Amino acid sequence: MSTPTVKTDRRGFFLTAIYGLWSAIGAALAIPSAIYLLWPPRAKRKNEWVEAADVGELHTRAPAEIVFRRNRVDGWKVTSEKANAWVVKTSGGQVVAFAPQCTHLGCAYHWDEDRHNFICPCHNSAFSLDGAVLSGPAPRPLDRYEVKLDGKKVIIGPLRGRV
């Protein structure tokens, strides 16, 4: 009776080794692959601050669409591209810069002089001068860029909350 047991033991050992080692190889390939594909890239280069406008050109409570150049990190490339923002000088002398996309689905909105609102042409979202949603489907107020004032220069940074 002992021979079959030895044979079974041997067979069991082979099977365990085969499944065990292949699982180890599979895991050693699958785990790094998942990390490689799913982990976000290390953001080594942060969005830079760029000089975008002159405070002297802004009128209080009258939004101005300003265009500036900024570098954008796109995978392995840094592209220098045109960017724009709606800039508002508040009565308190503060400067606010809104990202130019509607927070609903990313359409470009514009300033409606008559209604004194920002209006999105896609689904009629309306935003007040301070970016708050007045009507329409927009889920949150307008996104803002970080802004610094250096003397008379308006310096625009990354989107708020995305540094």
Add this chain to the structure above:
Amino acid sequence: MTVQRIVDWIEHRTGLESALRSFLYEEIPASSGWRHVLGSVALFSFLVQAFTGILLAFNYAPTPGDAYNSVRYIMTELTAGKLMRGLHYWGASMMVVVVVLHMVQVFVWGTYKKPREATWMAGCVLLVITLGFGLTGYLLPWDQRAYWGTVVVTQIAGSVPFLGPYFSRLLGSDGEIGVVTFARFFGLHVLILPPLMTAVIGLHVYLVRKHGVMPEPGEVERKKFFPEQAYRDTVAIFIAFIILFVAAVAVRVPLERLADPTDTAYIPRPEWYFLFLFQALKLFEGPLELLGSLVLPNLAIVLLFLVPFLDRSKAVRVSRRFAAMGVVLLAFAGWGALTVTAALTTPKSTEIAVDTTGPETWQELSPEELAGIGYFRAENCASCHPPGKAGVGPDLTKAAIRHNAAWMIEHFKRPQQLVPGSSMPSIQLSNSQLNSLAAFLLKLNPKNSEALQSAPRFAVDGAMVYQRFRCSACHQVNGVGMRVGPVLNGLVSRRDRAWVVENFANPQKTSPSSIMPPYNFSATDLEAITTYLLNLPAPAS
């Protein structure tokens, strides 16, 4: 219960289970053992290459310039990216090693004999495809070693009598290596070779199964492949995988500078498994060169193909195959001698020692060089060339030892002309500003880069104003410029700020004999140049 029902359902519809069963329970000679594992390890190596290759392709841009940047991106920005490239890079070497060992085993045991000749020949095709993978993959990172290694390969292909020009055109290297060569190599590497390899592996495995594993002479006893032999294959594959994984984690995978066709200092070397061919080539000169570069390597491959027909002796035990062992030993000795000679005669480093005699701080720079820092900052050069580090572009602290000012200025204006594939935008500055930028870069070295980057804004701005108004046409700073007017070093010990400001507006009022014209600087310019001049170091004694 349910699992068994699912298995049964699948078996009934596809016959998958019985196919797998007949595959695993194939009968093999009872003497089969560890020496038969190498074929499986070779197949596994190919699968790892295919897998890691696909993952790399997900983050790789197959055009010059972008290729380099994306490989760098994989290695520096992506988590586990270095590991993926390491597995693919060292996996290539491992595959060559395993394939050669597999062939040596078959050769020494003489298992290519009738009726297994076709199996051997299919194996030879697989060896050639494996080497083809190595040759085409070598170019894809588009760094210095890739570029220069491929220059040599395409030149050899182009030197084939009569057909050479056609080979050149086919490889896209007619004239020069560029985007077309790159696309052809990439296409071969990922579109042609993998399916070809898969097909020939299929044929090879089919033939192995058809003829069965060769038994020892006179052996009749049989056993099943599964589980004992499958266990041996698994253990061998596992050991190979551990070695590969450790190499990928622990050994640095080279990524040199972006390919630079104008660099005359670079010493190209092929991958280690081609080094012996490279060295053998040195033994042939003049008209004999074709012998070394083409005739002998191709003859060797043809001979390898014909092995089953050259050796038609009766199968004998391995312990009596002295001639086969002799051939293998001789081949290894020759290969080893050539490879070692090539390795020993390769100069240690191609990088020329960096000149450290340059200035330590901004104060020792000429105004032109200092203004260059200003243009360097204004043009945002550091976003791609962080000094002292490699970024998207090369580390510029080492630029001066490779290029002169004329090269740099030409490169600033038309980056792609001198460095094909470069993703650098052209710099829109005047000639004198470009001169300034080049002058600064020539001074930049790893030792002073920190100090120079921290040059204060007033100094840089001041120097830019100094350059813009061509002050050096009459004045000297740090030994640079004319001496029509006074040397400006040490101005702070002679004059105060008010005097300097006044002197700009009305030179003849502060020094009646002066021939200096008045300068109406803007407020910012006046502030910058005055502060700069008053911070100049005392004249060298």
